[in-house]
Amino acid sequence: MLLPPDRPARLRDRAFPPTGAGDLKPIIGAVLPLAGAAEAHRALEERTAIGKTVLTP
Structure with a gap:
């Protein structure tokens, strides 16, 4: 579904x-080391991640 041209703006x-x-604050659900990227992707794909998933170096 395409948005009307003025809608994104x-x-x-x-x-x-x-x-x-x-005024808007993200909910951080998980902070994982970069080595945990596969785990983070799995949680996103399985829809078990709550809030934002942050990968750290």
């Missing part, structure tokens, strides 16, 4: 101000 204009102001 309107969505961006609604999302960026609260994000930049710090």
